[in-house]
Amino acid sequence: MTIAERIIQLRRIKGYSTNKLSQLAEIAQATLREIEIGKKSPKITTLEKICKALEISLADFFNSTADDVPANQRKEPDDLPEHIQKEIDLITEFVLYRHGIKRPPQDTQ
Structure with missing residues (x-):
């Protein structure tokens, strides 16, 4: 910095x-x-x-x-609004799939 x-x-x-x-x-x-x-x-x-x-x-x-940063000004992921948390979850999934860390679920029908 x-x-x-x-x-x-x-x-x-x-x-x-x-x-x-x-x-x-x-x-x-x-x-x-x-x-x-x-x-x-x-x-x-x-x-x-x-x-x-x-x-x-x-x-x-x-x-x-x-x-x-005072504790009341920090934003932890759990403290974020739901719509932002959903976006973070989607991005996380995308990155994991893209790098082969996680595989898409297989259809078992």
Whole structure:
């Protein structure tokens, strides 16, 4: 994950817009946008300001895990709406058949 992707991930987890994060970090919104699109790399002091605004340490910024996403925002397959789960099941079946892992059921009539 790039620095830009990590900033976007953490900003979204917090529910912050780029405007809000730039205000909290006391950096220009244009600067934050350029960092997020990968046009600009942040100086360490800028990254520290962003981390402070996101209420994480610089070390935590570089230690991304699935635990960064609050449990109430994670979507487990069983928590998905039924129509989405049916699509996932169909795709899974297709991939298994295509790679010969699973065979279509034989007609026993």
